[in-house]
Amino acid sequence: MMFLCLCWFDVEAFETMSTEEGAALGPACAPHDAALRAAGSVTALGSLAMPADAVHFVPTDGAPERRAGAYLEGRHQPGAFFLVEADSVEVAVQVASKHPAANLGGRLGFAVEVRACEMFITDMSNGAPGAA
Numbered sequence: 697m698m699f700l701c702l703c704w705f706d707v708e709a710f711e712t713m714s715t716e717e718g719a720a721l722g723p724a725c726a727p728h729d730a731a732l733r734a735a736g737s738v739t740a741l742g743s744l745a746m747p748a749d750a751v752h753f754v755p756t757d758g759a760p761e762r763r764a765g766a767y768l769e770g771r772h773q774p775g776a777f778f779l780v781e782a783d784s785v786e787v788a789v790q791v792a793s794k795h796p797a798a799n800l801g802g803r804l805g806f807a808v809e810v811r812a813c814e815m816f817i818t819d820m821s822n823g824a825p826g827a828a
Contacts, residue, residue, distance in 0.1 A: 703795060705807075740778060
């Protein structure tokens with residue numbers, strides 16, 4: 697089973713981080729990143745642009761309407777994601793607990809959320825499930 701792990705942060709706190717804190721964050725993350733990779737079940741990992749740089753769409757009169765910014769408003773925003781392939785949510789949670797956001801940056805509002813993927817498709821060349 698595949699699990700999506702969202703790494704959250706507090707945008708306002710992140711923006712007030714000192715230069716020294718920012719410089720120390722990367723090296724502090726390194727051992728946690730290594731432990732996450734060593735778990736062997738992470739299939740993808742990515743960082744997200746800042747919420748202000750996002751674009752989202754909402755349906756308006758049957759057509760997508762483009763809007764600037766993140767869809768979710770508020771201080772807490774997703775800043776990274778990773779996918780874990782595991783036999784159970786318990787195993788996925790164990791893997792996710794190795795991520796830096798689960799171990800560092802309490803002041804920065806870091807958190808990791810684990811969600812099971814009810815459907816997961818890696819090959820879109822044949823269309824969506826049930827498509828003719």
